[in-house]
Amino acid sequence: MRLEQENDDLAHELVSSKIALRKxxxxxxxxxxxxxxxxxxxxQKLVESEDEKRRLEEESAQLKEMCRRELDKSESEIKKNGSIIGEYKQICSQLSERLEKQQTANRGELEKIRSKVESCERCSSLFNKEGRVRPAGTTVPDGGPEETDEEKEALQNQLREMELELAQTKLQLVEAECKIQDLEHHLGLALNEVQAAKKTWFNRTLSSIKTVTGTQGKETA
Incomplete structure (x- = not known):
């Protein structure tokens, strides 16, 4: 009887162990x-992250190439504008020198004309006391020879031509200076565009790097 009870207990324990093991x-x-x-x-997330990483790297490479082309283009424009400005400054300097020489020559020529006129009794009335040319028709004495009017007219025409040439030279100088100012303005704009392109490229590259780094950090976590 006792043996049967032990067998039953062992069987129950075995069944309980099997149930526990199964669980x-x-x-x-x-x-x-x-x-x-x-x-x-x-x-799957790793594959998607790697695809995203490759896409960002391709976009970053394209962005770098685009920025490089824009920078090269801007630098080329800056060099071109700088060269043009240098040429116009040289032209402006030459015009200034030419203007100064022309003024000196005109003053010398005018002094020669005045000296000749003052030494001529018939032509001395061509200039007033201040040394300026009198208007036509006001310098000829009554009954003066006709040749005097012709000489005065020729001298006045010569003076007008000299003044006209001087005015044209001054106009060329002003136009050259205006052109230089315009080119310097465009050069400033080009420099601003270069700085903006560099800043944009840096910000985009930094953003791409942060995105890739953040993605890799999540993968590691």
Missing amino acids: DLDNAEEKADALNKELLLTK
């Missing part, structure tokens, strides 16, 4: 399935 096995299988699913999701 542990089921739990282990469930955990394994969950881990497999999590592993698959992680692999």
